[in-house]
Amino acid sequence: xxxxxxxxxxxxxxxxxxxxxxxxxxxxxxxxxxxxxxxxxxxxxxxxxxxxxxxxxxxxxxxxxxxxxxxxxxxxxxxxxxxxxxxxxxxxxxxxxxxxxxxxxxxxxxxxxxxxxxxxxxxxxxxxxxxxxxxxxxxxxxxxxxxxxxxxxxxxxxxxxxxxxxxxxxxxxxxxxxxxxxxxxxxxxxxxxxxxxxxxxxxxxxxxxxxxxxxxxxxxxxxxxxxxxxxxxxxxxxxxxxxxxxxxxxxxxxxxxxxxxxxxxxxxxxxxxxxxxxxxxxxxxxxxx
Amino acid sequence: xxxxxxxxxxxxxxxxxxxxxxxxxxxxxxxxxxxxxxxxxxxxxxxxxxxxxxxxxxxxxxxxxxxxxxxxxxxxxxxxxxxxxxxxxxxxxxxxxxxxxxxxxxxxxxxxxxxxxxxxxxxxxxxxxxxxxxxxxxxxxxxxxxxxxxxxxxxxxxxxxxxxxxxxxxxxxxxxxxxxxxxxxxxxxxxxxxxxxxxxxxxxxxxxxxxxxxxxxxxxxxxxxxxxxxxxxxxxxxxxxxxxxxxxxxxxxxxxxxxxxxxxxxxxxxxxxxxxxxxxxxxxxxxxxxxxxxxxxxxxxxxxxxxxxxxxxxxxxxxxxxxxxxxxxxxxxxxxxxxxxxxxxxxxxxxxx
Numbered sequence: 122x123x124x125x126x127x128x129x130x131x132x133x134x135x136x137x138x139x140x141x142x143x144x145x146x147x148x149x150x151x152x153x154x155x156x157x158x159x160x161x162x163x164x165x166x167x168x169x170x171x172x173x174x175x176x177x178x179x180x181x182x183x184x185x186x187x188x189x190x191x192x193x194x195x196x197x198x199x200x201x202x203x204x205x206x207x208x209x210x211x212x213x214x215x216x217x218x219x220x221x222x223x224x225x226x227x228x229x230x231x232x233x234x235x236x237x238x239x240x241x242x243x244x245x246x247x248x249x250x251x252x253x254x255x256x257x258x259x260x261x262x263x264x265x266x267x268x269x270x271x272x273x274x275x276x277x278x279x280x281x282x283x284x285x286x287x288x289x290x291x292x293x294x295x296x297x298x299x300x301x302x303x304x305x306x307x308x309x310x311x312x313x314x315x316x317x318x319x320x321x322x323x324x325x326x327x328x329x330x331x332x333x334x335x336x337x338x339x340x341x342x343x344x345x346x347x348x349x350x351x352x353x354x355x356x357x358x359x360x361x362x363x364x365x366x367x368x369x370x371x372x373x374x375x376x377x378x379x380x381x382x383x384x385x386x387x388x389x390x391x392x393x394x395x396x397x398x399x400x401x402x403x404x405x406x407x408x409x410x
Numbered sequence: 411x412x413x414x415x416x417x418x419x420x421x422x423x424x425x426x427x428x429x430x431x432x433x434x435x436x437x438x439x440x441x442x443x444x445x446x447x448x449x450x451x452x453x454x455x456x457x458x459x460x461x462x463x464x465x466x467x468x469x470x471x472x473x474x475x476x477x478x479x480x481x482x483x484x485x486x487x488x489x490x491x492x493x494x495x496x497x498x499x500x501x502x503x504x505x506x507x508x509x510x511x512x513x514x515x516x517x518x519x520x521x522x523x524x525x526x527x528x529x530x531x532x533x534x535x536x537x538x539x540x541x542x543x544x545x546x547x548x549x550x551x552x553x554x555x556x557x558x559x560x561x562x563x564x565x566x567x568x569x570x571x572x573x574x575x576x577x578x579x580x581x582x583x584x585x586x587x588x589x590x591x592x593x594x595x596x597x598x599x600x601x602x603x604x605x606x607x608x609x610x611x612x613x614x615x616x617x618x619x620x621x622x623x624x625x626x627x628x629x630x631x632x633x634x635x636x637x638x639x640x641x642x643x644x645x646x647x648x649x650x651x652x653x654x655x656x657x658x659x660x661x662x663x664x665x666x667x668x669x670x671x672x673x674x675x676x677x678x679x680x681x682x683x684x685x686x687x688x689x690x691x692x693x694x695x696x697x698x699x700x701x702x703x704x705x706x707x708x709x710x711x712x713x714x715x716x717x718x719x720x721x722x723x724x725x726x727x728x729x730x731x732x733x734x735x736x737x738x739x740x741x742x743x744x745x746x747x748x749x750x751x752x753x754x755x756x757x758x759x760x761x762x763x
Contacts, residue, residue, distance in 0.1 A: 157559070163743075199747070208757070209750035212498050212559055213701055216694060217750065221743025227736030228450070319734060327567060334560055368579060370571040377564040381550070384561060389554040403559070 130359060136243050136313060138351030140165070140305035140322075142250040144329035145336070145343050146257050147301025152333055153261060154294035155274035155401035159215025160200055161302050162326025163222020167192045168303025169310035170226040170233075173317040177236050182311070189307040190300050196222065197299020201292050208405045219326070227319045240315030246308050251344070253301075258340035270294060274399035277406040287406050302326070331380040337387055337397040350376040418759045427756050432702050432713065435748035442744055452731055460730050461723035471722065473608035477680055478718035480613040481506070481672035481689070483711055485696035487620050488668025490705040491661040494628075496641045499662055501547065501562030502669040503693025504569035505540040509670020510677045511573055512539025514684045517599035517677075518581055518592055528598040533674055540670015541663045543569060548662035552655040558662075566693070577685050591685035601679040613675040617711070620668065624707040637661070669693060690721065691739075698746045717742060 144161050151158050172189035176182065200218050203209045261267040272280040273290045281287050305325070310317050328350060335350075336343035357372035387397045444454035465471045485502050492499040513536030520528055547561040574590070583593040601611040628634040640647030640657055648654050676688055699717050703709030724738025 159563075203747065203750060207751055207754040209753065212500060213697065213746060214750055216500070216697060217743045217746035219743075220691075220694065220698075220739045221747065224736045224739030224741075224743060227734040228446075228740060231734050319736065324567070327563070331560075331564055368575050370575040370578075373574075374568045374571040377567045381556075381561050381564050384556045385550055385554045388550075388556040391555075394555070398557075 130355060134348065134352050134355050135247055137355060138347050139243065139247050139250050140308050140313065140325055141329050141332060141347040141351060142254065142344060143246075143305035143308065144302045144326060145332040145347055146253055146340060147298035147305075148329055149333045149336070149338060149340060149343055150257060150261070150270070151294045151298035152402055153274045153338060153399055154270045154291050155277055155399050155404065155406075156204060156291055156295055157211050157215065157403045158197070158200060158218075158295060158298055159212060159330065160196070160218025160222065161329050162322060162324070163219035164193055164196055164299055164302035165306035165309070165322045165326050166226035166320070167196055167222045168306030169321060170230040170306075170317060171303070172307035173238065173310045174229060174233050176238050176311060177233050180239075182241050185311060186304070186307055189303050193299040193301075193303025194296055197296050197302075200299070201295040204405070205288050205291055205295075208407060211403050211405070223320065230317045230319065234317050234319070236317075238311070238315055241312045243308070243312040246304075246312055254340050254344045261340065271399070274401055277401045277404070281406070291406075305329070328376055331376055335376070335380045335383050337383065338399065418761075420757060420759050424756070429704065429709075431752040431756060432704065432709070432749060434752050435702070435745055436716070438748040438752075439741060439745040443741055446740065450733065452733075457727070457731060460726050462719060465719065465722035465726050470608060473605070473610040474722055475715060475718050476610045476614050478721045479714040480611070480617050481676055481692045482696050482699045482717055483617040483714035484613070484620060484672040484675070485669045485693060486699035486703065486710045486714060487617070487624050487707060488665035489696055489700045490624065490703075490707070490710060491637065491664045493700055494637045494641045494705050495657055495661045496644065497658055497661055498559045499544065499547065499562050499665050500559055500697060501544070501566045501693070502665065502696055503689060503691065504562070504566030505543045505666040505669035506673035506676075506689055506693045507566075507569040507573050508543035509536040509540035509673035510684060510688050511569075511576060512536055512542075512670065513674035514592070514595070514677045515581075517595035518684070520599070521593060521596050523596055524598050526598065528596070529601065529678070532599055532678055533671065536670045536674025537667040538670070540673065541667040544662045544666020544669070545659070548659045552658055573684070573688070574686055581684060583683075592683045594683045595678055599678055600682060601675060609680050611675065611679040613672075613679055616671065616675070621707045621711050628707065633660075695742060698742055702745065702749055
């Protein structure tokens with residue numbers, strides 16, 4: 122192996138991992154406030170298709186990104202309304218969002234698939250993704266608002282009793298997560314591919330979800346985890362190219378297996394679980410109790 | 411004038427609203443769906459006819475409806491045990507896949523068998539495969555307190571990659587032109603069809619039997635009572651001396667076995683061999699079926715037929731309306747959104763003064 126090949130591989134890892142960082146960091150903030158959103162895959166797909174269609178129609182990358190984000194705001198807003206105001210089951214609502222998003226994106230994109238577009242340079246977003254991790258980490262652990270988010274996620278009843286607006290905080294974090302997922306989708310259809318194809322996010326939403334757990338809800342670990350997951354996926358292709366006899370599926374299942382192992386490790390000890398997972402995760406907040 | 415909307419927890423539990431809300435959700439979905447058809451420049455009435463009526467206007471269509479409803483009903487019936495117990499097994503897709511691998515593997519192992527025992531053995535292994543896969547999140551939950559939602563979901567993808575490994579690797583049909591599929595199962599390993607020329611198979615009987623058993627378990631047995639109690643409050647169930655951990659384990663095993671059974675029925679029934687995409691999301695869609703049927707065995711049978719229709723309608727819509735078959739997912743997603751939304755009225759009393 123020469124140095125150029127290594128740089129080439131690192132470059133591909135960098136380009137292919139960025140959507141995981143975006144979607145993952147968004148979900149991390151949502152989960153920190155105590156809400157589990159399983160709708161990432163749907164949000165990403167709709168974000169990807171909205172950005173793509175806007176770009177085809179207007180030819181303007183800025184509008185494209187703008188409408189992609191709007192789609193994320195609307196969809197995650199619906200999710201937030203359901204789980205926060207109507208107190209629906211977060212798991213079922215998230216799954217509904219994913220199923221709905223898969224269908225909606227395929228329907229909207231049908232007419233436009235195969236249209237050539239002018240892609241966007243991925244390096245802007247790669248740079249932003251690193252900055253984003255820093256900002257989220259700073260926000261969560263060094264600002265008062267971040268403390269409120271974490272308080273709401275740890276114990277929403279106490280946070281409410283202290284006078285914090287649990288519902289409003291969670292609306293913010295859910296919509297932030299929605300925006301990040303739609304940017305991840307935008308990145309895939311405009312920067313990474315650049316094209317539109319039905320179901321093109323190819324399960325990245327689920328990997329991003331695993332990533333948040335793998336990172337034990339910590340932003341910097343999420344960044345490292347994303348590059349490990351992304352690296353494993355790229356390594357699989359290259360190892361097979363140089364003749365390593367390990368089935369590719371083995372590499373593909375690694376992120377999921379690693380996440381289960383991490384989950385077992387943190388859950389088996391009560392203190393460790395308290396230090397990692399938001400205690401109110403997936404528990405609905407009912408004001409009238 | 412000022413209107414105040416007050417929301418209060420319902421004290422009088424309304425059975426009527428409980429069973430009416432799925433109907434409301436379906437009506438709202440149709441209303442919203444017609445809106446989507448209008449946006450796509452299609453006549454809603456024509457589209458609904460193609461989507462919901464024409465697929466089941468002949469015997470072939472009705473048979474296909476049951477072909478799709480059977481796995482959905484079997485999986486959803488199994489899942490209802492978990493959901494009643496407030497345990498979220500969302501990895502039915504993976505358990506289905508494992509059932510197909512285990513049961514299908516038996517079919518491939520004895521691929522020259524003509525024994526009448528082959529099919530029962532495959533069915534048994536299908537159920538075992540699903541149950542084993544479901545026992546992993548159950549064990550992790552009871553031994554290490556891990557979140558079963560996340561582990562069962564992660565294991566789904568692991569199972570899909572294992573199937574992928576088998577069909578492109580050791581089980582690939584040597585005469586299959588290099589396609590990622592196994593050789594077909596022997597005739598003795600195929601599920602008998604109910605009518606010649608149609609694909610409806612004896613899995614339907616299993617669905618009905620499981621529905622019947624589930625109905626009895628929920629209403630007439632101590633186990634069903636324990637499930638209900640611990641579903642309402644796991645603490646109360648522990649105070650009552652029920653072994654909550656055992657309940658978690660049993661419900662996972664039951665739902666896994668059902669999903670595995672459904673997976674085996676798919677591969678030894680309509681498909682006839684193993685390949686990558688054995689399930690069009692049945693394991694996830696069954697979650698919708700279970701909720702839409704209100705975790706009630708008969709309700710689940712009805713909702714499985716309705717959701718099966720969205721699969722058929724979507725196929726016809728692709729053919730005649732030239733819209734992607736994924737439109738079926740739009741309807742499935744919508745119906746779940748609306749159902750969850752209307753559930754609010756179930757729990758809370760809203761009054762405007």
